[in-house]
Amino acid sequence: MNDGKIDLKSLTLEQLQQFLVDLGKEKYRARQIVRWIYQRGVTDFAEMSDLAKDFRQQLAERAYVSSWQPEATELSSDGTRKYLFRLADGESVETVRIPMDQGRSTLCVSTQVGCAMQCRFCLTGNFGLIRNLRPEEIVNQVCGVLHDGPVTNIVLMGMGEPLHNLENVVTALKILYLDDGLGFGSRRVTLSTSGLVPEMRRLWEEIKVNLAVSLNATTDEVRNRLMPINQKYPLQELLAACRDYPLGPRQRITFEYILIRDVNDSLADAKRLVKLLHGIRGKVNLIPFNEHQGSDFKRPDEETIQAFQGYLLDRQIVAIRRAGKGQDISAACGQLKGKLDKIPS
Numbered sequence: 001m002n003d004g005k006i007d008l009k010s011l012t013l014e015q016l017q018q019f020l021v022d023l024g025k026e027k028y029r030a031r032q033i034v035r036w037i038y039q040r041g042v043t044d045f046a047e048m049s050d051l052a053k054d055f056r057q058q059l060a061e062r063a064y065v066s067s068w069q070p071e072a073t074e075l076s077s078d079g080t081r082k083y084l085f086r087l088a089d090g091e092s093v094e095t096v097r098i099p100m101d102q103g104r105s106t107l108c109v110s111t112q113v114g115c116a117m118q119c120r121f122c123l124t125g126n127f128g129l130i131r132n133l134r135p136e137e138i139v140n141q142v143c144g145v146l147h148d149g150p151v152t153n154i155v156l157m158g159m160g161e162p163l164h165n166l167e168n169v170v171t172a173l174k175i176l177y178l179d180d181g182l183g184f185g186s187r188r189v190t191l192s193t194s195g196l197v198p199e200m201r202r203l204w205e206e207i208k209v210n211l212a213v214s215l216n217a218t219t220d221e222v223r224n225r226l227m228p229i230n231q232k233y234p235l236q237e238l239l240a241a242c243r244d245y246p247l248g249p250r251q252r253i254t255f256e257y258i259l260i261r262d263v264n265d266s267l268a269d270a271k272r273l274v275k276l277l278h279g280i281r282g283k284v285n286l287i288p289f290n291e292h293q294g295s296d297f298k299r300p301d302e303e304t305i306q307a308f309q310g311y312l313l314d315r316q317i318v319a320i321r322r323a324g325k326g327q328d329i330s331a332a333c334g335q336l337k338g339k340l341d342k343i344p345s
Helices: 012-024 027-038 055-064 123-127 135-145 162-176 197-206 220-226 235-244 269-278 300-314 337-342
Strands: 072-074 081-086 094-097 105-108 110-116 127-130 153-156 189-193 210-214 253-259 283-288 319-321
Touching: 012 027, 081 135, 081 189, 094 135, 110 123, 127 162, 153 162, 162 189, 162 197, 189 197, 189 253, 197 235, 210 235, 253 300, 269 300, 283 300, 300 319
Parallel strands: 105 153, 153 189, 189 210, 210 253, 253 283, 283 319
Antiparallel strands: 072 081, 081 094, 094 105, 110 127
């Protein structure tokens, strides 16, 4: 039905303007179309009433606007909502809405089907990398959940390594940032990486976005075991890139640190972490491991978690313990997909 047509949700404003120029239309029409698509949720050109009828017909012949509805949804008692979206090729990705205080919500978005990073604590790694998501497939995860209420912030922390799909992710961010569209400013979007250093450096040259680094260890020996990417870009190289990352006046890099019992949760680890982060304007998100079937890792006990956090706080490191959300549903990345789509053995 859409063979040969272009999905307008795949285009940045500049690309949409060029598409219209090629049709012999004025550039300013692009902002009208963007408002119809993203602010009003219209996917049928016939409903775009401030466009001439022949123009709407011309658009319908050359383009379409994709629209997503979740195939499955799970709702936690704490308000966390997990969505599974089925893609046109039969693959699937997950998106998670996390309720925050004062009626706000953060949406955790996927950037790949599966992941090539093979982090040992992450269920998504069991799928391997199947393919990158296209820009419209990233954007549609946001559009596809707005019926459940507005989204305040976006985190690219779902399935996949965003910097392993850098070109499509940058295009998707430009679409999400459109003032006439969804209007997410760069301060409301955070990109999380396992530490692809060259792509980190390319990222800041191409677009502004908050950066989160999945750290999870304080020695190369442990990080090599947890995160194979560290064998290519070890801690010294990764942290040098973090020191170079351009930050606004009130911005910090977020360092995500999953606490795993008897692996990286000792006071010796906390001491090394303080030294590693010296000179970097950052904060630490402490995340007790979310135990799941198929992993031998365990969550530390409460006393160990508190001691680790306390050591950082006492040394003026901003250390936030991230509250566990969605514990009664398939909350960890990859769990809902794992239930509905068989994980490769």
